[in-house]
Amino acid sequence: MPTTREREPARPAKFSARGVMAFFGDKRVLHGIDLDIPAGEVTAIIGPSGCGKSTFIRCLNRMHELIPGARFEGTIELDGSSIYGREIDPVLLRRRAGMVFQKPNPFPTMSIRDNVLAGLRLTGSLDKTRAEEVVEFALKSSALWDEVKDRLKQPGIGLSGGQQQRLCIARALAVEPEVLLMDEPCSSLDPVATARIEDLIHELKSRYTIAIVTHNMQQAARVSGRTAFFLQGELVEVGATDRIFTAPTDSRTEDYITGKFG
């Protein structure tokens, strides 16, 4: 069911959020979000700091509720079934929807190889005979293979910031998720490293559904097919990225993308 804001026809929704409200203690930070994340596409979520965009994607893999005092209301469906149902194990959900964080966070006690395998090892689902295959697949998918293939045994923390972030993407991909949730993945990277991650997003979008939170509008314009604009915990506007950036219907969107605030 498309919402009233939904003008452009979209692909089938991977995630479908309705009336999403998120709280920290008594403070409500999302005020009823209706938003679809279409399958096999990159959806960018933009907006100024504190608009709730990170909180929203953390509701999609139920990471939000891990914060003490945090609460969620509303419904979110993944492939048509609720992810907040009583019988749903959030741990299993998170294996279907991998996450890449703002700051690269490879495990400091592990080598590059072990970092890639960390997700499978943590969950006890590593097939040892397939380990090398998984490492190569994940590192090739994250465009890191050529740079690290000769030093897989070296510490992951010894890589540059951009390489570390691609290692974290490899780590997320090794678990074979269907969705990649990226929470400002380039905010701590230099422009060259950022460009590499953006190229990578282009390569990954054919295989994964991607939702990326960014405060960088140019980045949203470069990597995404659809853009959602959040402001103060509300979804102001969503649509095809080129339309949002050329012909926004809401004056607040226009003010934001033309740099009048934010």
Add this chain to the structure above:
Amino acid sequence: MLTSTRRRLLRERLFVGLCASAVVIPLLVLALLVGHVALAGLGRIDWAFLSGYPSRRAATAGILPAMVGSLYMIAITAALALPVGVGAAIFLEEYGARSRLAAIIEVNIANLAGVPSIIYGMLGLGVFVRLMGFGRTLIAGAATMALLVLPVVIVSSREALRTVPYAMREACFGLGATKWQAIRQVVLPMAAPGILTGTILAVARAIGETAPLVVIGALAYVTFLPTSPTSQFTALPMQILNWVSRPQEAFVVNAAAGIVVLLITMLVLNLAAILLRNRLQKRVY
């Protein structure tokens, strides 16, 4: 103007001098004590003393049973205190940190760390020696010592767990790990150096504790080596206490030599703690 500057400088120097003397005076007193004991005891230490058994004649008395007893005891103490302490720390830090019960427990752990060791001795006597029927054995002594060091082990383990950034746990959860999987495979390995250092330092303190051993009734005159946790035993501080309380001058010399052995054992343990930490820290790149 100039005079006031000079006065300020003078005051500054006075303050630095005070602080420096706060460092130097205790060190001097300590050096004096150690020097005094070493002077009296070092000459007495030889292979016969280290490998000998207690004797009625001071000249032939040795400390082997006490040394073995002490090492045996703290090994068991560490084996008991480490898992229980780390378990408690994980529960308080990772699972129950915000509940009221945890807050009450936390205050009480801090209080327990300040309870005099003789009280732990009474507890050990009541619970381990009598109630549980261990008797005056190694295991009773070690269990009592484990209780004594537990608060310190818990507090230092919690601190070590707290140094692991939340981002690490978050990364695990994002990969679909449960809390326990994250703790076991990522958080604990990262906190291990801190946990081990804290535990070894706490246990090294226990090797010098005398009061609980006196209360639970560890023997002072033992002519055999402990063979199992249920053996009767003596420990270095007990042996020293026994020798010090004798009237003959030669036994007092033995006591001084025993103190030197005890101090060296403690130093070795502390050194081991530092080496272990450095080794493990290298693994955490």
